[in-house]
Amino acid sequence: xxxxxxxxxxxxxxxxxxxxxxxxxxxxxxxxxxxxxxxxxxxxxxxxxxxxxxxxxxxxxxxxxxxxxxxxxxxxxxxxxxxxxxxxxxxxxxxxxxxxxxxxxxxxxxxxx
Amino acid sequence: xxxxxxxxxxxxxxxxxxxxxxxxxxxxxxxxxxxxxxxxxxxxxxxxxxxxxxxxxxxxxxxxxxxxxxxxxxxxxxxxxxxxxxxxxxxxxxxxxxxxxxxxxxxxxx
Numbered sequence: 001x002x003x004x005x006x007x008x009x010x011x012x013x014x015x016x017x018x019x020x021x022x023x024x025x026x027x028x029x030x031x032x033x034x035x036x037x038x039x040x041x042x043x044x045x046x047x048x049x050x051x052x053x054x055x056x057x058x059x060x061x062x063x064x065x066x067x068x069x070x071x072x073x074x075x076x077x078x079x080x081x082x083x084x085x086x087x088x089x090x091x092x093x094x095x096x097x098x099x100x101x102x103x104x105x106x107x108x109x110x111x112x113x
Numbered sequence: 114x115x116x117x118x119x120x121x122x123x124x125x126x127x128x129x130x131x132x133x134x135x136x137x138x139x140x141x142x143x144x145x146x147x148x149x150x151x152x153x154x155x156x157x158x159x160x161x162x163x164x165x166x167x168x169x170x171x172x173x174x175x176x177x178x179x180x181x182x183x184x185x186x187x188x189x190x191x192x193x194x195x196x197x198x199x200x201x202x203x204x205x206x207x208x209x210x211x212x213x214x215x216x217x218x219x220x221x222x223x
Binding site: 040043090097100107 | 146148154163209212213215
């Protein structure tokens with residue numbers, strides 16, 4: 001079982017470049033979300049989706065876009081990378097947004113120089 | 114903005130000691146989850162507490178949900194080096210946002 005798959009695992013960007021972090025899940029989960037984790041910190045919610053075609057902003061959405069055209073995929077786009085976006089990014093999926101287990105991908109370590 | 118504050122932020126103890134980690138909020142949560150994260154990996158669920166006052170045990174780990182459902186605690190008895198990791202509480206906030214606490218980094222020395 002694949003679970004939640006994130007690509008790439010590592011990425012280095014120059015300031016101003018754009019890129020898309022990919023996330024796919026094969027568990028037919030409705031709720032998907034993106035988090036960033038800075039060194040030694042908890043996870044901060046960037047964007048989330050309660051189902052295909054529905055997305056909304058989390059706690060730290062500036063500089064990021066998302067879309068949810070299918071149940072399986074939830075890509076995160078960095079519009080114009082900045083050094084402040086250097087972080088580890090995690091994608092998660094769950095059956096619902098509450099009272100259920102969130103399953104995580106292995107993360108993407110992004111460095112913006 | 115709903116927040117989940119964890120304390121302590123860091124904890125370094127000797128093998129065999131007991132410890133308690135706290136997760137506090139000014140908001141009510143319908144449930145809280147506790148996760149453990151190891152380096153280079155995503156968080157993995159340990160437990161979900163749903164009912165105010167609920168206590169759940171997972172081997173040497175005891176989880177409690179506050180009566181008012183605004184706080185939770187994780188108690189580890191006789192800690193072992195294998196308990197080392199980042200412990201995160203999480204909960205479903207308002208408007209479908211699933212948020213995480215600030216984290217407690219635990220190191221258990223042999």
